[in-house]
Amino acid sequence: MSVVTRFAPSPTGRLHMGHAYSAIRAHDFARERGGRFLLRIEDIDGTRSRPEHVATIIEDLRWLGLKWDGDVLFQSARLDIYAAALERLHEMGLLYRCYCTRAEIAEALSAPHGAVAVYPGTCRHAPERDAPHCWRLDMAAAVPRCGDLSWTDHGRTVANAALAQGDVVLARKDAPASYHLAVTVDDAAQGVTDVVRGRDLFEATHVHRVLQALLELPVPRWWHHDLLTGEDGARLAKRHGAPTLAAMREVGVDGGEVAAKLRAGLRG
Numbered sequence: 045m046s047v048v049t050r051f052a053p054s055p056t057g058r059l060h061m062g063h064a065y066s067a068i069r070a071h072d073f074a075r076e077r078g079g080r081f082l083l084r085i086e087d088i089d090g091t092r093s094r095p096e097h098v099a100t101i102i103e104d105l106r107w108l109g110l111k112w113d114g115d116v117l118f119q120s121a122r123l124d125i126y127a128a129a130l131e132r133l134h135e136m137g138l139l140y141r142c143y144c145t146r147a148e149i150a151e152a153l154s155a156p157h158g159a160v161a162v163y164p165g166t167c168r169h170a171p172e173r174d175a176p177h178c179w180r181l182d183m184a185a186a187v188p189r190c191g192d193l194s195w196t197d198h199g200r201t202v203a204n205a206a207l208a209q210g211d212v213v214l215a216r217k218d219a220p221a222s223y224h225l226a227v228t229v230d231d232a233a234q235g236v237t238d239v240v241r242g243r244d245l246f247e248a249t250h251v252h253r254v255l256q257a258l259l260e261l262p263v264p265r266w267w268h269h270d271l272l273t274g275e276d277g278a279r280l281a282k283r284h285g286a287p288t289l290a291a292m293r294e295v296g297v298d299g300g301e302v303a304a305k306l307r308a309g310l311r312g
């Protein structure tokens with residue numbers, strides 16, 4: 045089976061070096077194996093996604109010398125497909141309405157309850173009412189229906205999605221699909237065989253593996269990579285003051301050289 049990878053940025057801001065690193069890793073993984081590299085724009089969040097960021101992302105990738113195969117896939121054009129997947133889970137009786145506000149969830153999570161901040165299930169058995177709500181997956185009901193939930197990272201079976209924590213949000217008041225649902229549906233729809241992305245999404249993979257089992261989707265291999273860090277060891281992110289790729293481009297930095305340095309770091 046030929047390899048297919050993807051880079052899937054959310055156009056809610058400008059890309060920085062961490063994104064460049066991730067895009068290069070996914071791109072090179074496919075190219076080194078004669079496979080395909082896809083670009084997917086994860087713009088389901090209508091309030092935070094901006095068309096100008098999409099244009100900048102595309103320019104950034106070209107500046108780095110990365111070419112993707114086929115058309116760019118925009119999640120905002122696929123809301124009906126996510127709604128159908130949501131409906132299927134609904135029919136399986138695995139979703140419930142959650143009426144909690146962000147403030148209520150934050151307060152519930154501040155109580156001492158162990159190391160992992162998970163939604164405490166406040167609304168799991170709440171009577172239905174006519175009020176704004178999101179849809180959550182009843183994880184305790186979902187996992188036993190799934191069978192084998194192991195998955196591989198860097199070629200080794202490392203995890204079992206039965207460890208998936210908490211009732212994640214699958215659709216929101218203002219967005220018909222959450223990141224978890226859209227990413228799972230699209231990786232399958234695009235035939236992605238190998239998900240190359242940052243280690244910060246390792247825990248999310250448990251959720252994606254559960255959704256694949258419930259929706260009977262193919263299971264890719266995962267290759268979570270380390271995250272670029274600044275000199276102080278902290279993760280390189282915008283709030284860290286790291287320049288965006290666009291800012292580097294604007295002052296005349298050579299994108300090919302940036303890509304070469306990131307690749308040299310990979311080997312070194």
Ligand code: GLU
Nearest residue numbers: 052053054086227241245
């Ligand atoms: N859209 C996500 C982000 O920008 C990445 C999704 C993924 O690689 O699974 O963080």
